[in-house]
Amino acid sequence: MLKLEIIILQSKEEEPHxxxxxxxxxxxxxxxxxxxxxxxxxxxxxxxQSLFLRYRAMFALRNKGDSESILALAEGTKLLLDFCxxxxxxxxxx
Numbered sequence: 001m002l003k004l005e006i007i008i009l010q011s012k013e014e015e016p017h018x019x020x021x022x023x024x025x026x027x028x029x030x031x032x033x034x035x036x037x038x039x040x041x042x043x044x045x046x047x048x049q050s051l052f053l054r055y056r057a058m059f060a061l062r063n064k065g066d067s068e069s070i071l072a073l074a075e076g077t078k079l080l081l082d083f084c085x086x087x088x089x090x091x092x093x094x
Contacts, residue, residue, distance in 0.1 A: 005029075005052035022063060029055035031063050041072035 021027065029052050034040055043049055043057035058076065061069040 005050065021059075027055070027059050029059060031060035032056040034060060035064070037061060037064065037066070037068040037072050040069070041075065044072060044076045 021031070032040060032043070032053075034043075034057070040057040040061050044054055044061065046054070049057075058073065061073050
């Protein structure tokens with residue numbers, strides 16, 4: 001399902017407008033276009049959202065790197081641990 005959502009996203013016009021990854025990592029999903037940390041936090045923590053959308057929110061928060069975004073990532077530590085993403089996310093935020 002994750003791969004299918006990536007293919008669908010790549011076929012849309014949204015892709016050229018994606019923010020660049022400042023960490024040069026290869027992520028399983030591009031960052032969300034949304035910039036409001038509160039909205040991104042809600043998506044990240046919403047277990048009814050697809051894994052793809054939650055990944056996009058997580059990487060958008062990581063890329064923002066401000067205190068509100070870092071706190072939102074901290075709230076999602078269970079999710080991050082489930083995704084085996086905690087250490088790379090924390091390293092990028094430090």
